[in-house]
Amino acid sequence: MDTVYYLAVGSVALLFLLHYLIGGGGGGGKGKGARRLPPSPPAFPFIGHLYLVKPPLHSTLTRLAATYGPVFSLRMGSRLAVIVSSPEGAKECLTDNDLIFANRPLFPSVRLVSYNGTMLGMSNYGAHWRNLRRVAAIQLLSAHRIACMTPVISAEVRAMVRRMDHVAAAAPGGAARLQLKRRLFELSLSVLMETIARTKTSRTEANSDTDMSPEAEEFKQLLDEIIPHIGRANRWDYLPALAWFDTSGVKNKIIDAVNRRDAFLRRLIDANRKRLQDGIDLDSEDRSMIAVLLSRQKTEPDFYTDTMITALCSNLFSAGTETTSSTTEWALSLLLNHPEELKKAQAEIDAVVGTSRLVTADDVSRLPYLQCIINETLRLYPPAPLLLPHESSADCKVGGYDVPKGTMLLVNVYDIQRDPAVWEDAGKFKPQRFEDGKADEKLMMPFGMGRRKCPGDTLALRTIGLVLSTLLQCFEWDRVDGAEIDMTEGGGLTMPRAVPLEAICKPREAMRHVLKEL
Numbered sequence: 348m349d350t351v352y353y354l355a356v357g358s359v360a361l362l363f364l365l366h367y368l369i370g371g372g373g374g375g376g377k378g379k380g381a382r383r384l385p386p387s388p389p390a391f392p393f394i395g396h397l398y399l400v401k402p403p404l405h406s407t408l409t410r411l412a413a414t415y416g417p418v419f420s421l422r423m424g425s426r427l428a429v430i431v432s433s434p435e436g437a438k439e440c441l442t443d444n445d446l447i448f449a450n451r452p453l454f455p456s457v458r459l460v461s462y463n464g465t466m467l468g469m470s471n472y473g474a475h476w477r478n479l480r481r482v483a484a485i486q487l488l489s490a491h492r493i494a495c496m497t498p499v500i501s502a503e504v505r506a507m508v509r510r511m512d513h514v515a516a517a518a519p520g521g522a523a524r525l526q527l528k529r530r531l532f533e534l535s536l537s538v539l540m541e542t543i544a545r546t547k548t549s550r551t552e553a554n555s556d557t558d559m560s561p562e563a564e565e566f567k568q569l570l571d572e573i574i575p576h577i578g579r580a581n582r583w584d585y586l587p588a589l590a591w592f593d594t595s596g597v598k599n600k601i602i603d604a605v606n607r608r609d610a611f612l613r614r615l616i617d618a619n620r621k622r623l624q625d626g627i628d629l630d631s632e633d634r635s636m637i638a639v640l641l642s643r644q645k646t647e648p649d650f651y652t653d654t655m656i657t658a659l660c661s662n663l664f665s666a667g668t669e670t671t672s673s674t675t676e677w678a679l680s681l682l683l684n685h686p687e688e689l690k691k692a693q694a695e696i697d698a699v700v701g702t703s704r705l706v707t708a709d710d711v712s713r714l715p716y717l718q719c720i721i722n723e724t725l726r727l728y729p730p731a732p733l734l735l736p737h738e739s740s741a742d743c744k745v746g747g748y749d750v751p752k753g754t755m756l757l758v759n760v761y762d763i764q765r766d767p768a769v770w771e772d773a774g775k776f777k778p779q780r781f782e783d784g785k786a787d788e789k790l791m792m793p794f795g796m797g798r799r800k801c802p803g804d805t806l807a808l809r810t811i812g813l814v815l816s817t818l819l820q821c822f823e824w825d826r827v828d829g830a831e832i833d834m835t836e837g838g839g840l841t842m843p844r845a846v847p848l849e850a851i852c853k854p855r856e857a858m859r860h861v862l863k864e865l
């Protein structure tokens with residue numbers, strides 16, 4: 348199969364060469380003499396720098412920035428990309444030139460998963476995007492909605508802790524070896540399912556102590572099938588002329604997973620439609636987001652189509668689950684490798700909350716050291732290390748270089764937040780660097796910046812704070828066989844751990860009576 352592929356690449360490269368020779372130029376070629384593009388490594392004809400693009404992409408780009416500087420360019424097949432790895436460059440792109448860089452590149456793979464680029468996170472800047480963003484902000488992510496969601500988050504955290512306590516009680520010595528990611532993913536998904544769709548996961552007596560509900564299992568599986576194909580440099584994403592030589596069948600794999608994802612979401616939408624038809628939830632204050640959108644469908648059917656509702660739910664579920672659960676998993680991993688910090692966090696919770704009740708969402712704002720731990724985790728392991736790709740809608744300048752219209756922008760947040768010129772002991776886990784506003788002047792941007800900044804940051808931080816503090820309050824944590832936790836980063840659009848975290852979890856003696864009441 349690969350022979351066919353390389354033959355095809357060879358033939359098309361030849362065509363491109365001819366195209367150059369007869370004067371057509373390529374990529375940024377028109378008027379190239381007058382342009383000063385950002386520096387870049389040597390490129391091959393046709394594929395450009397694709398040969399350099401190895402996962403995880405943020406690490407490759409960090410290495411290249413060390414040689415080519417904080418603003419450099421790569422030609423990824425047919426697409427010019429500018430990579431920015433300095434706080435100044437990031438600000439220049441996402442504050443001074445924010446409007447110019449507010450578009451998203453529409454790759455063939457993205458087209459497939461985003462309803463042709465109409466999803467909130469993937470659509471270009473404009474009236475459609477503004478409407479979607481307003482709907483998401485008002486119906487799910489506003490301060491008011493998040494306040495309404497807080498009891499749901501608390502209930503899900505309690506349920507997770509109860510299940511973990513049961514598993515520990517049944518394990519030898521009352522300490523269980525747990526894989527955390529699956530439980531944390533389920534929690535994030537359950538919170539979103541309840542608020543977006545007013546649908547509880549279908550846990551029964553029989554599966555009450557498993558680490559994932561059937562719905563979480565199904566949705567996680569779908570994301571695991573879709574996400575790796577989107578963040579990666581698929582040949583056919585960057586070499587669209589070769590779309591029909593998709594020898595590894597990426598396109599069909601994506602289509603299959605997307606169809607199953609849509610069926611999952613349609614079930615939630617249909618259940619809400621039925622409730623509305625039965626006169627349930629018609630006007631209640633805490634109606635689901637889907638119920639609100641379905642009622643609007645009656646008056647504005649052209650905007651609130653079923654596809655729009657499915658796309659928005661899909662976007663919120665996928666944006667809100669992996670990111671939030673990965674951050675908590677990274678935070679626990681860091682704490683397990685730094686037991687003195689773990690003890691310090693537990694001591695703070697004991698001092699502020701005590702051991703006679705569970706920590707609440709309101710307590711979290713009174714736990715400054717816990718906030719420092721979350722900040723430090725997001726600094727070292729930003730779940731979207733390159734943000735989402737942006738695209739320029741007009742010619743502009745970045746770092747004094749010319750950046751043509753249609754260029755993809757990757758902001759290497761991972762590199763920026765580990766810059767040794769800005770952060771002392773940049774690679775080390777030191778939560779205290781955030782104490783007393785000491786790092787306020789430094790650029791932290793795990794949620795991005797400007798118009799396309801993450802609209803879910805408040806919800807994410809609230810969830811992570813409550814989950815992490817509850818896990819620390821209720822359990823003693825230990826490494827499996829005392830071995831150092833492997834901190835290798837995985838690749839993809841998000842930055843998961845390469846190896847899911849496993850840890851030994853044992854209920855804290857002082858919390859036994861509270862756990863018994865859950």
Ligand code: HEM
Nearest residue numbers: 468666667670671730731734735793794795799801803807
């Ligand atoms: C720790 C958790 C999270 C992190 C680190 C995170 C980070 C990000 C980043 C970096 C972006 C892209 C910003 C850019 O392109 O400049 C983004 C976009 C987005 N995020 Fe989040 N996110 C998190 C949680 C959430 C949650 C809980 C939701 C909602 C349920 C959410 C919804 C979205 C949406 C809808 C977008 C697309 C915005 C747009 O393109 O206009 N995120 N997020």
